[in-house]
Amino acid sequence: MxxxxxxxxxxxxxxxxxxxxxxxxxxxxxxxxxxxxxxxxxxxxxxxxxxxxxxxxxxxxxxxxxxxxxxxxxxxxxxxxxxxxxxxxxxxxxxxxxxxxxxxxxxxxxxxxxxxxxxxxxxxxxxxxxxxxxxxxxxxxxxxxxxxxxxxxxxxxxxxxxxxxxxxxxxxxxxxxxxxxxxxxxxxxxxxxxxxxxxxxxxxxxxxxxxxxxxxxxxxxxxxxxxxxxxxxxxxxxxxxxxxxxxxxxxxxxxxxAFSEMEGESARILKLKNKLENDLKNIEGAIINSEACDRLPNTTNISFENIDGNSLLRKLNNLAISRGSACTSNTIQASHVLKAMGLSDELALSSFRISLGRDTSIEDIEIAVKEINKTVNQLKRAMV
Structure with a gap:
């Protein structure tokens, strides 16, 4: 295989x-x-x-x-x-x-x-x-x-x-x-x-x-x-x-x-991010953090209610996504950013940052959405 x-x-x-x-x-x-x-x-x-x-x-x-x-x-x-x-x-x-x-x-x-x-x-x-x-x-x-x-x-x-x-x-x-x-x-x-x-x-x-x-x-x-x-x-x-x-x-x-290509690249990535978020929001219990705000075109932070973040991250081992800043992600603790926004420790620990870049393709987004959707549903069924 x-x-x-x-x-x-x-x-x-x-x-x-x-x-x-x-x-x-x-x-x-x-x-x-x-x-x-x-x-x-x-x-x-x-x-x-x-x-x-x-x-x-x-x-x-x-x-x-x-x-x-x-x-x-x-x-x-x-x-x-x-x-x-x-x-x-x-x-x-x-x-x-x-x-x-x-x-x-x-x-x-x-x-x-x-x-x-x-x-x-x-x-x-x-x-x-x-x-x-x-x-x-x-x-x-x-x-x-x-x-x-x-x-x-x-x-x-x-x-x-x-x-x-x-x-x-x-x-x-x-x-x-x-x-x-x-x-x-x-x-x-x-x-x-x-x-x-x-x-x-x-x-x-x-x-x-x-x-x-x-x-x-x-x-x-x-x-x-x-x-x-x-x-x-x-x-x-x-x-x-x-x-x-x-x-x-x-x-x-x-x-x-970066500056010479910024306008076109930011527009391309924003389209990918919008697709990513629209598709992920169909997952029950998914919450896009700071969704209503002016945000960078490449950044999504998403929380999954009633999901163990550690289990989700381990199962998504082919997707490089982050649970907070790379400077602190080697320690398992709730993001201070999300906690300051009022999220509970439990919800913050089941939240992930997805940030897109120059090599990100529509195929990457489709695969990521499929993998996240499948894994979240697997974890939910295991809890029943």
């Missing part, structure tokens, strides 16, 4: 590196291998490649290249931004505002800042995952130095109204940071119009290499952060150390491709 084809439906966790990105990176492993900080022709060549990638990314996000600092990923960028900004501005106040369904990279850093004496206010979310803008407005005080809210949720795909949030935050003289990792390459982003003060994002979510990301600092808004790493002075002292030139070059190419 032929083995079942494995289907990858976890593109919010990571993506395969685009072949065009790999081709762009390859020379920087062998021919153009110089240290970008070296003062000779080998270093000049790689240094120029780094700056070209910085300009690519800045141009597509509509910000100044000088505002982009390369990091090892969005998690490191989050740590640099939050610790660096809050410690730099502690004399102005000690309150930070975020919300309960942020990524763990943000929440764990907030926890560390609380231990350093900062006061963190965690905004509630409603059953769909939305924050209350009035609650945000009331929460910002003269002691608030930073509001940190993600643009798009990594588990539900919900998109926060960043333009409205920006107006509230800046009218109160606070600064605004956003994790835009899941949004980059999926929806239009114009950092100049958004007027964010700090932003973080990563390469491997957009078919670029792992191990490289970026921190955006809006110098026009007079935002400065304290450095947390020392030695070498690279990246204006914010992220010293020998630069990952192949990764940075690949990052630049991945952003270029």
């Amino acid at each position: 032929a083995a079942k084809r494995k289907i990858y439906l976890d593109y919010n966790a990571t993506t395969p590196v685009d072949v065009r990105v790999v081709d762009t990176m390859l020379p920087y492993f062998t021919e153009k291998f110089g240290n970008a900080s070296s003062d000779h022709v080998f270093g000049w060549d790689t240094g120029e490649a780094v700056e070209n990638a910085r300009e690519q990314i800045a141009g597509l996000l509509n910000c100044k290249p000088s505002g982009i600092t390369f990091t090892s990923g969005a998690t490191e960028a989050a740590n640099l931004a939050l610790f660096g900004f809050c410690e730099r501005n502690q004399s102005k106040g000690n309150q930070i505002i975020t919300c309960k369904n942020e990524h763990k990279a943000i929440l764990d850093t907030m926890n560390a800042l609380e231990k350093k004496g900062f006061e963190v206010t965690y905004l509630n979310v409603d059953i769909e995952g939305n924050i209350d803008l009035k609650e945000l407005e009331q929460a910002v005080t003269s002691r608030t130095i930073l509001v940190c809210l993600m643009m798009a949720n990594n588990e539900t795909g919900l998109i926060h109204p960043m333009n409205d949030i920006e107006k509230i935050v800046h009218s109160k003289k606070a600064k605004l940071m956003s994790d835009i990792t899941q949004a980059v390459g999926k929806i239009p982003i114009d950092l100049k119009k958004l007027n964010l003060d700090l932003a973080i994002f990563s390469s491997h979510k957009i078919y670029g290499p792992k191990g490289v990301g970026a921190l955006y600092i809006n110098k026009k808004n007079k935002v400065d952060i304290n450095p947390h790493f020392f030695g070498g002075g690279q990246e204006k002292g914010m992220r010293p150390g020998t630069m990952n030139v192949p990764g940075i070059v690949g990052f630049g190419k991945a952003v270029e491709i």
Whole structure:
């Protein structure tokens, strides 16, 4: 009997590196291998490649290249931004505002800042995952130095109204940071119009290499952060150390491709997602989380009532779907995102994220729906 084809439906966790990105990176492993900080022709060549990638990314996000600092990923960028900004501005106040369904990279850093004496206010979310803008407005005080809210949720795909949030935050003289990792390459982003003060994002979510990301600092808004790493002075002292030139070059190419193909690809994937959700909703007890909200075109989060999530996941062993964030899915615990939305532990543990990508086909969707439908019904019959 032929083995079942494995289907990858976890593109919010990571993506395969685009072949065009790999081709762009390859020379920087062998021919153009110089240290970008070296003062000779080998270093000049790689240094120029780094700056070209910085300009690519800045141009597509509509910000100044000088505002982009390369990091090892969005998690490191989050740590640099939050610790660096809050410690730099502690004399102005000690309150930070975020919300309960942020990524763990943000929440764990907030926890560390609380231990350093900062006061963190965690905004509630409603059953769909939305924050209350009035609650945000009331929460910002003269002691608030930073509001940190993600643009798009990594588990539900919900998109926060960043333009409205920006107006509230800046009218109160606070600064605004956003994790835009899941949004980059999926929806239009114009950092100049958004007027964010700090932003973080990563390469491997957009078919670029792992191990490289970026921190955006809006110098026009007079935002400065304290450095947390020392030695070498690279990246204006914010992220010293020998630069990952192949990764940075690949990052630049991945952003270029993502933005050039975004409109058509997002429309194609949205059609697939709509079919997926319409078909899955026919399963008794299926609930699409955040269904009524503005969401990423590729992301579905679905709960199955009265189903053991562990059993369902094990039986769907040819489908790569996720029970929450990839950063925490190695621990069997209810998603903090879904619990913040009011789901019980039991229902949250029988909830799954399905995220589509460039290689997802209509055949993949049809097979996935068939397998999920069959397995859910099998589990229900076993409970009778």
